[in-house]
Amino acid sequence: MTKPDTTRSVVIEREMPHPPEKIWRALTQNSLIEEWLMKNDFQPVVGHRFNLRADWGAVDCQVLAVEPSKTLSYTWAAYGLESVVTWTLTPTSTGTHLRMEQSGFRPDQQQAYQGAQGGWKQFIGSLERVVGGWTDPSHEPIRTY
Numbered sequence: 001m002t003k004p005d006t007t008r009s010v011v012i013e014r015e016m017p018h019p020p021e022k023i024w025r026a027l028t029q030n031s032l033i034e035e036w037l038m039k040n041d042f043q044p045v046v047g048h049r050f051n052l053r054a055d056w057g058a059v060d061c062q063v064l065a066v067e068p069s070k071t072l073s074y075t076w077a078a079y080g081l082e083s084v085v086t087w088t089l090t091p092t093s094t095g096t097h098l099r100m101e102q103s104g105f106r107p108d109q110q111q112a113y114q115g116a117q118g119g120w121k122q123f124i125g126s127l128e129r130v131v132g133g134w135t136d137p138s139h140e141p142i143r144t145y
Helices: 020-028 030-036 110-132
Strands: 008-016 049-054 057-067 071-078 081-092 095-105
Touching: 008 110, 020 030, 020 071, 020 081, 020 095, 020 110, 030 110, 057 081, 095 110
Parallel strands: none
Antiparallel strands: 008 095, 049 057, 057 071, 071 081, 081 095
16 A cells, blocks of 8 residues: 655646747746746756755756746755646647646645745746736836747
8 A cells, every 4th residue: 555645735827928938938048037036057958957046045956857838847955845846838828827836845844835835926926027028016127038
């Protein structure tokens, strides 16, 4: 008999009025990732090890899956948390359905789980502004790409 999986996941979904290719660029280009998430040395290559850096520390990551404009998955390891972040982009008639899942939170990682719930909502809000051509809530335009 197998032991049931006792880990939890944070899942956030959004409908975005942009094509998957535009969102993909924001998920995979270093300068754009830095605008909505953290400083990084990301490359969309399976097996590539990278880290995300902020004032509070760093997250060690490794790319697990890349399917351009569809799926991106990487490990996310920091402060004892060993998890996986998976982005899924699904075209819709009005743009793209974006799904982010961070899986692997153990029962004893309640603080990390709650932090991720709030943190990802903020990060994805920033992602939406970057993809839409805005950098901050004051809606100052940054670029059109």
